[in-house]
Amino acid sequence: MSTTVWRAGGVLVLGAKGMLGRDLMSTLLKPVEKAGGRLVGFDLPMIDICDRKAVSVLLKEHAVSTVINAAAFTDVDGCESRCEHALAVNVDGPVHVAAACVETGATMVHFGTDFIFDGQSDVPYLPDHSANPLSIYGRSKWMGEQAVRESGCRHLIVRTSWLFGHGGRNFVTAILDQVAAGKSLRVVSDQVGSPTYAPHLADAVGRLLDVGATGTVHFANAGQCSWFEFAADLVNRAGGDVPMTPISAAELNRPANRPAYSVLDTTGFTALTGHRPAAWQDGVADYMEKKSPVAQAADRSGT
């Protein structure tokens, strides 16, 4: 598929109001429209990907060449108590999208997570490393990936990790809120991964589509850190002066288990696109620079 073909054929984003969905919409708009295509986005309540018929009708109505499924149930701890909902959104949802893509001939882009791995590796995970999820969220996302692979639709699965961006609540917003409130921080120091900036991931999706990539590809920002190191970097940039204590995941005792190590090997992405992911710190720097005027004003006034 050449660059212009997928762009001109139109793109439909599901989960368009989520954190990644918003960045996909803003990043892909210009290139798609410039090529003469249309970019359309849908989310709850307009479309529920758990509704097979509705998904099929929507995709037939819009007849685009590329469908990007950024819709998911991403509350990792919430999945433990809402297992059925996790399976409905993260497994049945992708099944319905993939089936509709088979019907319409569209290419499906889907997102996977580092939480499908058990964290026992001490080197970055390659895309074909065996999955062994530790949580319901991880299991549901792995089953969703598998279903997309088995559906027969032309697909690209982009696995990513530790996403942050402006379009939703995430680790960065949680830490910065605590800093703004002058609260002390207790942050997990025995889990290591690669924070990934949603606009960089959205750009990576465009690059992968440009080269007609299919199959499973890992994309994350370069470098690795613990949640504690990530938080320390944020506190430092925010100019906060709050006490920080490193704690173990066991001490935090969250409902869902998470891998101790989940760094993704992104050499496949670079080989395909010729592009190296930026360092996670570059993503944080851009995030801080583009903080919304409302948040900046609140920071200045200390509210």
Ligand SMILES: NC(=O)c1ccc[n+]([C@@H]2O[C@H](COP(=O)([O-])OP(=O)(O)OC[C@H]3O[C@@H](n4cnc5c(N)ncnc54)[C@H](OP(=O)(O)O)[C@@H]3O)[C@@H](O)[C@H]2O)c1
């Ligand atoms: N966040 C991370 O750290 C992370 C890490 C690795 C991989 N990923 C993957 O990256 C993708 C995007 O994640 P994200 O962080 O952008 O997620 P997000 O912010 O939670 O956005 C997901 C969007 O999907 C919508 N949605 C939920 N259920 C739906 C349904 N049944 N039908 C249609 N839309 C539905 C949500 O709406 P509501 O908000 O109204 O529920 C939300 O707008 C997901 O596949 C996720 O698993 C995320």
